[in-house]
Amino acid sequence: MSIQQYQALVSDAIAKLDWNRAPQGLYHPIAYALSVGGKHLRPAMMLMTADMYGADINKIMPAALAVEIFHNFTLLHDDIMDHAAKRRGQATVQKKFGENTAILSGDQMLISAYQMLEKTDNALLPELFHVFSDMAEKVCQGQQYDMEFENQYDVIIADYINMITLKTAALIATSLQIGAMLANAPEEHRKELYNYGINLGIAFQLRDDYLDLYATSTAFGKTQGSDVLNNKKTYLLIQAMNMAKGDIKNQLEYWLQPAQGKDPQAKIQAVKEIFDKLQIPQLTLEAIKKYTDKALETLEALPIEADKKADMLQLTNNLLKRNK
C-alpha cells in the first residue's frame, strides 16, 4: 500500500475520534487542532511498518493515533512559545482560543495520547509506554535546545544535528519502532528501523530548512524566506555563520541585527546572496544526500523481502526530493 493510502486511513480514524464532551472549552480546541490537517506522516509510517510484518492494521491504529495526537500537542505548545499566529494556513489554537486554552488543551492532548496507547494489548503496554515516554522526553529536550539556540551565536552543526535528532527525528524513528514492535518484528529489525527513521528524520528537517529559500514550488505552504526573516537558526544559517569571514561576515551580521526599518524582501535577497557565495545550498544538499543515503542503506540492508519494503523505499525517495 502506498503512503497515501495509510494517510487516508489515519485521516478517517482521526475524523471518527469523539471530542464532543464536557467541558467543551477543553475538548473543542483539540478537535479543531486535529481537524486542521497535516500530512499524518508519522502514524502512516507506523502503519506501513507494521504492515511490512503482516500485522493487523486495526490493532496498530490506536498507537498511530497516539503519535499523531502527541505530535499535535507539541505544535500547540510550540506555537505559544513562538507566538505563532498561523499553522497550516489556519489560525493556531493559541491565536484562536487564547494562550491558556492552548496550554491546557495541549496538556489534555498529551494525556489523551497516553490514553490512546491503553487500547493496545495489555501484554505490550509496559514496553510501549516506555518507548513512548522516552521519545516524548527527547522531543522536550530538542525543543529546549531549539529555544536556547535563539540566543546563542556560536551554534555548531553537530549541536544542530543533535537538536533536530531529538526534536524531529526521534518521533519519526519511534513511530517506525512502535510499528515494528506491535507487529512482533525481531528486536534487531526494530533497532534498524529506528536508525533508518533517525536518518530519514534528519534529512527531512534539512530539506525543510533548504526549502525555506529554495523551494521551486509554491505548494511548500510556507512564505518563502520566513526562516531568514526570523533569524531562525537553520542548517543554512548555522553553516553560513560558521563559514563567513571578513566582509561577508560583516554583511551577514548586519542583516541579523534587529530589523530597524529594513525591507523584508531586501533582507531575504541579501541573505540568499550571502548563502550562495558561501555555497550553502550545495552544502545543504550534500548533507541531505548523506543522511538520505544512510537511511536508504539501512533500509536496503533490512533482511526482509524486497517487495515488502518497496513502498517504504519509494516513500523515502519521494520525501527527500519533495518540493512541498
Added chain:
Amino acid sequence: MSIQQYQALVSDAIAKLDWNRAPQGLYHPIAYALSVGGKHLRPAMMLMTADMYGADINKIMPAALAVEIFHNFTLLHDDIMDHAAKRRGQATVQKKFGENTAILSGDQMLISAYQMLEKTDNALLPELFHVFSDMAEKVCQGQQYDMEFENQYDVIIADYINMITLKTAALIATSLQIGAMLANAPEEHRKELYNYGINLGIAFQLRDDYLDLYATSTAFGKTQGSDVLNNKKTYLLIQAMNMAKGDIKNQLEYWLQPAQGKDPQAKIQAVKEIFDKLQIPQLTLEAIKKYTDKALETLEALPIEADKKADMLQLTNNLLKRNK
C-alpha cells in the same frame, strides 16, 4: 506511622531524584519546583494507604513520586494561566525562568510522572496507567471549569463542588486508590478509599476557601483575603452571590467591579462584612462538616482492623481542623 513520617520519607525520596542532566535549562526548573517544598500530602497518603494493607513502602514510592511530580506539573501550568508570581513564598517557575520554560519543563514533568510509574511491577502497569490518566484528565477538566467560572456570574454550588471534585479531590482520591491497588487491597476497598478521598478532598478545598478570610493563624501562608481581592469564585463568594438580595446584592456587586482605586483592605473588610451578614462562614463550616462526616463514615465502615486505620482517622480530623 503518622502522616508526618510518610511525608518525611517522600521528602527524602524527592531530594534523591537526579535532575542533573542536559539540557539543564529543561531539568533545573523541575528540580527547583520540587525543592520549593509543599506538604507532599498526596504521596504521603498513598504510602499510608498501602501500609494499611501491609505493602512494602519502597515498592509504592515510584507511584507516590509520580503523583507528586504530576501535582507540581499542574502548579507550573496553573501559575502561568494565573500570572502568579509567588508559590509557597518563593518565585514561581514562570516568574523565575520565564513562561516558555514553565510550559516546557511542565510538559517534561508530566512525562516524568509517567516514567516514574514504569518503575512499578509490570503486571500492574496497565491498570496503573489507566487510573493515572483518568485522574489527569479530570484535573484538566477541573482547571477548565475553574477558568470558565472567572467570567461566569451564575455559578451554582453544585457546579463548584463538581469543579473542585475534578480539580482537587480526584488527585487525592486517586492517590489513595493507587496505594490500595498496589497493595493488592480488595477491589471494594479501593472504591471505598476513593470515595473517602473525594469527600476528604472536597472538605479540604472548602476549608482552604474558608481560611482565606477566617484563618486564625498566620501560618496559613497565604495573604489574608487574597481570594477576595482577586474575585476568586470560592465557595464563599458563590454562596454570597447566590444568596445576596437587594441592597446587599448591590454592595457585593460594587465590590466585585474592577478596582478603580479602591483600597484593598477596605474591599476585604467590606466583603467580609457582607459574608458575615449572609452567614456565609457558618454555611461553609456546615458544608465542611458534611463532607468531613461523609469521609469519616466511609473510613469507619472500611472493614479492616481499627488500629490499622487509626492514623488515617487522625489525619482526617487534623486536616479538616487545620488553620494552615
